[in-house]
Every structure is written in structure tokens, then in C-alpha cells.
Amino acid sequence: MKALQGVEGRAEWVEQEIPTCDVGEIRIKVAAAGLNRADLLQRAGLYPPPPGASETLGLECSGIVSEVGPGCDWQVGDRVCALLAGGGMAQEVVVNAQHALPVPDGLSLHEAAAIPEVYATAWLNLFQLAALKPGEKVLLHAGASGVGSAGIQLCKAFGNPCWVSVGSADRLAYCESLGAQGGVLRGEDGPNALRDFAPFDVILDPVGGNYVGLNLDVIALDGRWVNIGLMGGRKAEVDLAKVLGKRVQLIGSTLRSRDDQFKADLLRDLHAQVWPLFAEGRLKPQLERTFAAKDAELAFAELASNKVNGKVVLVVDESLS
Missing domain, CATH: 3.90.180.10 (Medium-chain alcohol dehydrogenases, catalytic domain)
Structure with missing residues (x-):
């Protein structure tokens, strides 16, 4: 073949x-x-x-x-x-x-x-690992990506207002059409405007690196920050006083290398909780x-x-x- x-x-x-x-x-x-x-x-x-x-x-x-x-x-x-x-x-x-x-x-x-990949990733990190509760606020970096677009729709379906960071005004409009409350543009001083929407209970971050300081500034008390990528670099200086003071949970997460049973359990939950929303038209690929x-x-x-x-x-x- x-x-x-x-x-x-x-x-x-x-x-x-x-x-x-x-x-x-x-x-x-x-x-x-x-x-x-x-x-x-x-x-x-x-x-x-x-x-x-x-x-x-x-x-x-x-x-x-x-x-x-x-x-x-x-x-x-x-x-x-x-x-x-x-x-x-x-x-x-x-x-x-x-x-x-x-x-x-x-x-x-x-x-x-x-x-499969984007909805499994969004569901795992937002609703299983970060234990997102209805009404809690979410920040999705790279909001127009596959995982970001899935995350926006899931947040809307389960009652979580969310904001995004993206690379262009067109992409911000796209995210808002899916249900994002708003967001900011990447580059220059754009990401700093996220402080206007903060604090966020959960941050889903595929950037890492140069967003570490920003994430700590805008995350809420007892916030959960899930890092799933290194688009902005693998190393950063971390202000541990903010981590302690805000009682932040920093969660590193990958899916591809998880074992078979973990993936089977994840997909079983996805089938029960998320799949019906496609038939209802509340989620769209x-x-x-x-x-x-x-x-x-x-x-x-x-x-x-x-x-x-x-x-x-x-x-x-x-x-x-």
C-alpha cells in the first residue's frame, strides 16, 4: 500500500x-x-x-x-x-x-x-485535566487553530466564556463567529491587552516560552494553566512568587504518547459527552x-x-x- x-x-x-x-x-x-x-x-x-x-x-x-x-x-x-x-x-x-x-x-x-485529534485534545485539557466548571473564564492562545476552534465551540456548548489570542483581525473575527467573547492580536503590545479581560480561570497554551510571564499576569487565583506546545520556545524565566501567590496549577500535557487505555478512556468520554453535540448542530468541524x-x-x-x-x-x- x-x-x-x-x-x-x-x-x-x-x-x-x-x-x-x-x-x-x-x-x-x-x-x-x-x-x-x-x-x-x-x-x-x-x-x-x-x-x-x-x-x-x-x-x-x-x-x-x-x-x-x-x-x-x-x-x-x-x-x-x-x-x-x-x-x-x-x-x-x-x-x-x-x-x-x-x-x-x-x-x-x-x-x-x-x-478526532483536535476535539480529543481540547476535551482532555480543558475539561478533564483543567476540570473546567460552568461559568469559568478561559483563555485560548492560537484560538483560530484546529484545537483552538474546537476549544471555542466546546466552551460555548458547556457555558464557559472564552477569549483568544490570534495572528490577525480576520482570525479574531473567525473566532468570534464560533463563540469567543473577544480577543487580541499577536505581536507588538497586543497580548498585553488580555489584561483588560483577565483574570482567566483556565489558560490553554500551545505557545509556552515568551507567553509565560503574560500567562502568570492574567491567570486567576487557583487558575489552571495547561501547556500543550512550544511554539514560542521551550525556556522562560518564571516568577515563582506569582505561582505561589495565585496558587497556580501548571499542567504539562501531551496526547500522542499516552498509553492505549488512557486514549480508550478519553475517547469513551468524548463519545458520551461531545459526540451528541455534533448531531445537534452545536459543534461543527x-x-x-x-x-x-x-x-x-x-x-x-x-x-x-x-x-x-x-x-x-x-x-x-x-x-x-
Whole structure:
């Protein structure tokens, strides 16, 4: 089968052995796969997959179940989307059956490819790790990103006013159209304007580095600050007096390297708490653009431009939609 891998800094389709389907696993004929920043890093050789995970790019995909291993409740022909540690950008992928979810009613397979990773990430960090309560205020850095757009919609659905930091006025308007109360623009003195909306009970931060001081200034007493990325650098000076004085909980969080049972439990909760909201129309996949398989490099360039609102999806099999 063909699979997309990072080769000398480029995404290239290579021939790969078809994986076997074992106990507790299902095989998916892949329709489409969502792109994430982790794929950009892996493509560049900067983020190797966890031990035992596929070298193929792709942390989420959608498709049709084509084989069911022993001990699984899925049926051949089921429409599914899946959370992966790797392997989604291939003609077929074998996945732990508990890491797949049914495509929500009313969604296409292309739309479904855009939801597992970002909604799992937003739900895990905002509602499980940060234990967000109704009415608490949220700050989402990179609010127009895939995770940010999912986080805004979840905050609106569960009664949490949220604000964002973004890179342009157009992106701020996009976030407000999803339900954000407001926000600020990145660069110059823009982020400092967040003080006008502070304090925030929960901060979801994929930036780190140069936002550390700002986060400590705007976080509330007993606030929870969840760091999920290092776009602004991995090192910073931290005023521990503010950490102590505000009783701040700083939580470092990753999802890709979590064990199978953790992911299974997370997806079970996601299915129960979040999936019904898609059928009700309260949540919508933010699919900005799809690319054909042959245009994989263009898809990665689009994501790397930092101008994408929501998600970019790579269509692997055009016959499936």
C-alpha cells in the first residue's frame, strides 16, 4: 500500500507493507486524514513517533472498516474516524478498536477526518485535566487553530466564556463567529491587552516560552494553566512568587504518547459527552480546505503558513466521502 512519510524534510508517498489486523484491532480503508502541527514537525525530522508507532504521518483519519479482528464490536462497512499515534496518511491503517468512533450523524468522511485529534485534545485539557466548571473564564492562545476552534465551540456548548489570542483581525473575527467573547492580536503590545479581560480561570497554551510571564499576569487565583506546545520556545524565566501567590496549577500535557487505555478512556468520554453535540448542530468541524493525495506538499505548506482557520484535510481516497 502507499503511505505518506517524511523524507528529507518533504512528505512523500512510499510503498509500505500492509499491516496485519490482530485481536482488538480494526482495519480502516482510509478516506481522509487531518493535518496537525505534529505532522509538520515529524515531516521535518523533529518529532519522531513514539516507540512502536507507525513512521507514517497522520494522527487522525476517517474511513470505512474493512476488517475486524477478534474481540471487536465494529462491523465491516462501518463509517469511523480514529485517533492515532501515527499511520493515518495511508491507504489503510490498523488501529486499536477502542480508538475509533462512529462518524457523527450528518458529517461527511472528509469532515470527520478533522475532528478526532483536535476535539480529543481540547476535551482532555480543558475539561478533564483543567476540570473546567460552568461559568469559568478561559483563555485560548492560537484560538483560530484546529484545537483552538474546537476549544471555542466546546466552551460555548458547556457555558464557559472564552477569549483568544490570534495572528490577525480576520482570525479574531473567525473566532468570534464560533463563540469567543473577544480577543487580541499577536505581536507588538497586543497580548498585553488580555489584561483588560483577565483574570482567566483556565489558560490553554500551545505557545509556552515568551507567553509565560503574560500567562502568570492574567491567570486567576487557583487558575489552571495547561501547556500543550512550544511554539514560542521551550525556556522562560518564571516568577515563582506569582505561582505561589495565585496558587497556580501548571499542567504539562501531551496526547500522542499516552498509553492505549488512557486514549480508550478519553475517547469513551468524548463519545458520551461531545459526540451528541455534533448531531445537534452545536459543534461543527472547522474544515477550511481539502487537498488531493497528490498535493500533499501543498497541504503541508498551507498548514505551515499559519493562516489556516480550523483544519486542513488530505483526501486519500477520492471515492470515499
